[in-house]
Amino acid sequence: MGKRKIVAAVSMLLAIGMGLSGCAHASTDQTSASDANTLKIGTTDVVSALDPAGASDTGSVMLMxxxxxxLMNQKPGSSDPEPELAESGEFVNPTTYRVKLRKGLKFANGNPINAEAVKFSLDRQAGINDPNGPQLMKMALKSTKIVDDLTVDCELNDANDQTFPGILTANDAAIVDPKVFGADKITSIDDIIKGRGFSGPYELVSYSKGVAAKLKANANYSGVIDKVKTDTVMVNYYSSEDNLKLNIQQHNIDVAWNTLSAKDIETLGKDSSLKVHSAPGGSIRYLTFNFNTMPYGAQSDEPDAAKALAVRQAIADLVDRQAIADRVYKGTYVPLYSNVPDGITGATQPFKELYGDGNGGPDAAKAKKRLSDAGVKTPVNLNIQYNTDHYGASSADEYALIKEQLESSGLFKVTIQSTEWSSYAKKYSTGEFPIFQLGGSGEFSDGDDFLSIFYGKGNFLQNGYENEDVYRLLAAEKTEADKTKRNEILAQVQEQVAKDISNLDLLQGQQIAVAGTNVQGVDNTLDGSFKFRLGVLSK
Structure with missing residues (x-):
């Protein structure tokens, strides 16, 4: 999950009105959907940069x-990596992953996509280390070596790293033109547009910050999208959810993508001229326990690991995810029963089977028995932190409902408190929050991306959770070449961490797009890759 997009659960909104112009990179204007030959996309997402080494936010990644x-990518409808610009990718020894390019590939400007371009792209991605950029390549890649004009050897930090093909599908591995991009610094949007060093299905013709981006089909592209369905696409940027809703209602745009409120989506779903498309997404929301400061934690007044586990498990027995999804998020989130979201190969649902009624529902009697068997006196006082300026205003309703669910059992007395994001991350990482809300999304579609960052040694949670068996299993799955065996190990990891409950997984965000009924192809791109591909859309 990179550095890892834990701060990307809610899109930031750019402070410009519909009638105000931002800092112009070109003369692009917002357009209506009346032009039958141009597809119009609307979004509230913000673009921070269009250099793959300089951005990992949702808005930038969508455009990139x-x-x-x-080198590797997913075909629409799949989450599994396969060669795109590459002809093949394979381990030639435990630490060397060899990539062989397809012949005759060119950037939009006509420059060759060759081994030099691949080495340049991967090396700068790992070396620039921009604080806003993705970190996967830096973590995985030790060095690169050109074998011949179409072949590059990638020397990896970890032997037999089975996550590397997945990393090659991420923004970290975007292939850029050495004659356009700087080797050791971020390249500006103006220079990117001028240089036309585009290797994807579209080239960016113009971009006006906070207003619009214009894309046209890249005639030199050859990849997982056989041929783009629409040659010209406009992406219009709106300053608020209300503006986005209004423009899809009035058919000024063909598709609304990120971000509409749950209430707006519910309203738009009743419009016969529109269709709400949805599928499991890559964003997750969860409750994290600090093993030191939670009730009966290692640094509490009454440390007792067995009682602390019973408290965590009883909470898991009582939480009603479906009620939260329905009442608070109106179906824009769905229940999540593992740290690995549904739609990713290897995902299981251990929380559904281990807790509550065994089918996803709550069970107060089971929770009561757990606490009684462990000798825990009830009601147990819980202090839970959540955040609204980063994870959205609906977090207040979400945690009010969780409080209600826990207290209705008579087993817990819950205090909930909201803290501003400016101090939230520091406080949870230093142990000030015994139980707290977090959320985020992955950077590539692999179960490891949703497990190692949470449960590996030195994980970002810093919540005192340690399990040597989990460390061993994570190391094993990462190097297991047999896909069936690897999925079995991933399932073991998910089972074990669900028993320990460092995180109580709650909700999985839906990928949601609202489109005119005349728009085709939306469902084809709402898949486990979690990439919104404009090339498969048409009207």
Whole structure:
């Protein structure tokens, strides 16, 4: 999950009105959907940069998905990596992953996509280390070596790293033109547009910050999208959810993508001229326990690991995810029963089977028995922190409902408190929060991306959770080449961490797009890759 997009659960909104112009990179204007030959996309997402080494936010990645190709990618409808710009990728020894390019590939400007371009792209991605950029390549890649004009050897930090093909599908591995991009610094949007070093299905013709981006089909592209369905696409940027809703209602745009409120989606779903498309997404929301400061934690007044586990498990027995999804999020989130989201190969549902009624529902009697068997006196006082300026205003309703669910059992007395994000991350990482809300999304579609960052040694949670068996299993799955065996190990990891409950997984965000009924192809791109591909859309 990179550095890892734990701060990307809610899109930031750019402070410009519909009638105000931002800092212009070109003369692009917002357009209506009346032009039958141009597809119009609307979003509230913000673009921070269009250099793959300089951005990992949702808005930037969505646009970069259209203009850059990867060595490996996922075909629409799949989450599994396969060669795109590459002809093949394979381990030639435990620490060397060899990539062989397809012949005759070119950037939009006509420059060759060759071994030099691949080495340049991967090396700068790992070396620039921009604080806003993705970190996967830096973590995985030790060095690169050109074998011949179409072949590059990638020397990896970890032997037999089975996550590397997945990393090659991520924004970290976008292939850029050495004659356009700087080797050791971020390249500006103006220079990117001027240089036309695009390797993806579209090239960016113009971009006006906070207003619009214009894309046209890249005639030199050859990849997982056989041929783009629409040659010209406009992406219009709106300053608020209300503006986005209004423009899809009035058919000024063909598709609304990120972000509409649950209430707005419910309203738009009743419009016969529109259709709400949804599928499991890559964003997750969860409750994290600090093993030191939670009730009966290692640094509490009454440390007792067995009682602390019973408290965590009883909470898991009582939480009603479906009620939260329905009442608070109106179906824009769905129940999540593992740290690995549904739709990713290897995902299981251990929380559904281990807790509550065994089918996803709550069970107060089971929770009561757990606490009684462990000798825990009830009601147990719980202090739970949540955040609204980062995870959205609906978090207040979400945690009010969780409080209600826990207290209705008579087993817990819950205090909930909201803290501003400016101090939230520091406080949870230093142990000030005994139980707290977190959320985020992955960077590539692999179960490891949703497990190692949470449960590996030195994980970002810093919540005192340690399990040597989990460390061993994570190391094993990462190097297991047999896909069936690897999935079995991933399932073991998910089972074990669900028994320990460092995180109580709650909700999985839906990928949601609202489109006119005349728009085709939306469902084809709402898959486990979690990439919104404009090239498969048409009207």
């Amino acid at each position: 998905t259209q203009i850059y190709g990867q």
